[in-house]
Amino acid sequence: MEANSSAHILDDNHRKEAYAKLCNILPKWQTYRNGDNSEPLKTLERALINIAEEYNQLRNYTLLEFDKIPIELLAKVWHELGRVKEKNGSRNKNGYYSAIAVTKPLLLMWGQTPAFDSRVRSHMAQSYSIPKYSCNWRLDDWTRATNQLSETLKTSVKLAEFMKEETIRRYGEKTTVPYGRYIDVYYWKGP
DSSP: OOTTSSOOTTSTTTHHHHHHHHHHHTTTTTTTTTOSOSOHHHHHHHHHHHTHHHHHHHTTOOGGGGGGSOHHHHHHHHHHHHGGGSGGGOOOTTOOEEHHHHHHHHHHHTOSSOOOOHHHHHHSOGGGOOOSSOOEEOHHHHHHHHHHHHHHHHHOHHHHHHHHHHHHHHHOTTSOOOHHHHHHHHHHHOO
């Protein structure tokens, strides 16, 4: 689906299918392992309902425009997806969540953020100032790291152009470039 279309993966007509696909992939990716929530997938279902409107806005931005996304929108998504791993699916009063609980579903749905899992973090340069061994982050940690990636990509014109051409070749002209997915695969394999 195009980002400009009024239909999207979390609207009332598509959310069940999106949820089913996430339920198939995220457990295999160990997204919710070691969490305190005994029913993370039920909490995820509720979180997707709660962020449907925010996702509709978020999908109109690419990683290249990350600095233009309203922080309130990012905060709602952060807290809703972050709480999926928390005890009883409750918000964490300090705002520290498993970044992976937020970024892996967003990687699949939005495509503009890498998953920041341990393998990706271990291959990223120290200049990104992200915790290599901790996946418990605050919203500020995620936005800072993602903004740094955005700035790097903006200055790497040939790389951004390659990603755009590859997206057109694979998915067609009207598809939004999933910059975060490309970055995730690159760091997951290791530079």
